[in-house]
Amino acid sequence: MIEFSLWDIVRNLLLAARWTVALALMAFVGGGVLGLLLLMARVAGLRGVQTILKGYVQLFQGTPLLVQLFLAFFGLGLLGVDVSQWLAAGVALTLYASAFLSEIWRGCVEAIPKGQWEAADSLALSFMQKLRHVVGPQALRIAVPSTVGFLVQMIKATALASVIGFIELTKAGTMIANATFQPFVVYGWVALMYFALCWPVTAWSRKLEKDLRRGR
Amino acid sequence: MVALDFTAVLQQWPLLLRGAALTLALTAVSTLLGVGLGVACAWARHAGPLGLRSAVALYVEFIRNTPFIVQLFFIFFGLPSLGVKLTPEIASVLAMVLNLGAYAAEIARGGLEATPRGQVEAARSLALSERQVFFRVVLPPALARVWPALVSQIVIVMLGSAVCGQIAAQELSYTANLIQSRNFRSFESFIVVAGIYLALSVLVRDVLRRLGVRWLFGGAGHRGR
Numbered sequence: 001m002i003e004f005s006l007w008d009i010v011r012n013l014l015l016a017a018r019w020t021v022a023l024a025l026m027a028f029v030g031g032g033v034l035g036l037l038l039l040m041a042r043v044a045g046l047r048g049v050q051t052i053l054k055g056y057v058q059l060f061q062g063t064p065l066l067v068q069l070f071l072a073f074f075g076l077g078l079l080g081v082d083v084s085q086w087l088a089a090g091v092a093l094t095l096y097a098s099a100f101l102s103e104i105w106r107g108c109v110e111a112i113p114k115g116q117w118e119a120a121d122s123l124a125l126s127f128m129q130k131l132r133h134v135v136g137p138q139a140l141r142i143a144v145p146s147t148v149g150f151l152v153q154m155i156k157a158t159a160l161a162s163v164i165g166f167i168e169l170t171k172a173g174t175m176i177a178n179a180t181f182q183p184f185v186v187y188g189w190v191a192l193m194y195f196a197l198c199w200p201v202t203a204w205s206r207k208l209e210k211d212l213r214r215g216r
Numbered sequence: 217m218v219a220l221d222f223t224a225v226l227q228q229w230p231l232l233l234r235g236a237a238l239t240l241a242l243t244a245v246s247t248l249l250g251v252g253l254g255v256a257c258a259w260a261r262h263a264g265p266l267g268l269r270s271a272v273a274l275y276v277e278f279i280r281n282t283p284f285i286v287q288l289f290f291i292f293f294g295l296p297s298l299g300v301k302l303t304p305e306i307a308s309v310l311a312m313v314l315n316l317g318a319y320a321a322e323i324a325r326g327g328l329e330a331t332p333r334g335q336v337e338a339a340r341s342l343a344l345s346e347r348q349v350f351f352r353v354v355l356p357p358a359l360a361r362v363w364p365a366l367v368s369q370i371v372i373v374m375l376g377s378a379v380c381g382q383i384a385a386q387e388l389s390y391t392a393n394l395i396q397s398r399n400f401r402s403f404e405s406f407i408v409v410a411g412i413y414l415a416l417s418v419l420v421r422d423v424l425r426r427l428g429v430r431w432l433f434g435g436a437g438h439r440g441r
Contacts, residue, residue, distance in 0.1 A: 058414075059414065061417075062371075062375075062413065062414040062417040062418065063375065063410045063413045063414050063417075064375040064376065064377075064378035064379075064389065064413055065375075065378075066378040066379055066381075066389055067378055067389060067392070067406055067409055067410045067413060068410070070389075070392070070402070070406045071403065071406045071407065071410060074402040074403040074406060075403050077403075078403050152281065156281075156282070156283040156284075157283075159283035159284075159285045159286060160283075160285060160379070162285070163285075163379075163382060170283065170285060170286055170289075173286070173289070174289070177293060182297070183289075183290075183293035183294045183296075183297060184290075184294040184295070184297040184298065186294075187286060187289050187290040187293060187294045188290065188294065190286050190289075190290075191278075191282045191286050191287070191290060194281065194282040194283055194286060195278060195281045195282055198281035198282070199277065199281045202277075202280070202281055
């Protein structure tokens with residue numbers, strides 16, 4: 001029987017934590033880009049598009065992420081794609097992030113007074129110019145704290161990818177717990193590592209929010 | 217071409233029904249205990265002694281910055297080595313209560329802090345005890361103020377409970393896995409289950425909102441609508 005020292009456990013968990021960070025960042029950036037496109041489609045104000053996008057957001061906010069991951073995993077398989085855990089987790093988390101981010105940002109855009117849109121209209125700016133020069137910069141200022149806050153949610157969400165076999169921090173924890181028979185120690189360390197990843201981001205988001213409030 | 221066969225899944229409706237019932241039951245119990253815990257923690261952070269205040273702050277921060285699935289695994293797989301053995305259902309409820317408690321504490325604290333000082337002073341000038349002031353004057357309008365946020369959090373916790381199937385609590389997502397292991401209709405069973413979750417989240421949100429407006433706050437929540 002092999003003996004595992006505490007350092008063996010911690011080192012292997014740290015190695016796996018890289019994949020948690022990589023997956024979270026990938027889904028966050030991908031979801032951000034897609035979410036921005038969805039936001040623009042929603043702000044542009046075509047009624048049919050708005051209804052569809054509202055349903056899209058409702059779909060991702062009203063079902064468990066775990067089920068979304070399973071759907072991506074089995075659904076992509078049905079389409080004849082050779083599904084790796086990377087692909088399934090990446091697709092599901094990116095779509096999930098896009099729905100949440102577009103909804104967060106929509107709130108920020110709607111917080112901009114209507115007069116700003118009208119003023120931009122009266123200057124004969126095009127839709128893109130209005131977004132780029134008038135509404136966008138103001139909305140961005142409000143959006144930053146909650147967007148950073150969502151990054152924390154994203155890091156925590158990647159833990160669910162362990163269920164479809166993606167080896168990140170949680171999955172590595174399960175494997176190591178099974179090998180060492182020390183689930184208390186291993187899951188304790190896993191939790192501490194998530195805390196070490198998330199807490200600084202939470203604190204940063206809180207500081208940004210405070211700054212924003214003071215700036216007004 | 218992909219042929220989808222939903223009848224094979226829908227034939228298993230008694231299983232689906234049982235799974236949905238357990239999901240709702242887990243959610244109901246966790247909501248009652250979790251909101252209670254949250255209010256207690258919010259009170260402790262708002263007005264409790266200093267030591268308690270920092271202990272609660274630590275608990276809230278720790279829960280909010282770790283994934284639910286890790287909390288659940290820690291409770292279900294980790295605690296037995298300390299001699300605490302729990303059934304999957306009890307472990308699920310415990311994890312959900314601790315999770316909701318932390319988020320509810322933050323939400324309720326926001327409501328408590330928005331209480332106008334004059335209201336507390338007015339209550340004290342009527343010679344109400346501190347306990348009466350808190351439970352009769354401060355708490356009800358504070359909860360009414362944050363009720364929509366609290367309802368959203370409860371729905372999030374319900375959706376999070378899908379993870380409890382991983383420790384063999386036989387809730388809705390466990391049912392999906394069970395059905396697909398019987399008939400290999402994996403995509404279809406998760407589509408059906410996703411639909412049920414969607415319906416449950418709409419239902420729970422609606423029921424809780426009405427409940428809040430009609431009964432819990434005696435109409436005080438009407439402002440929010």
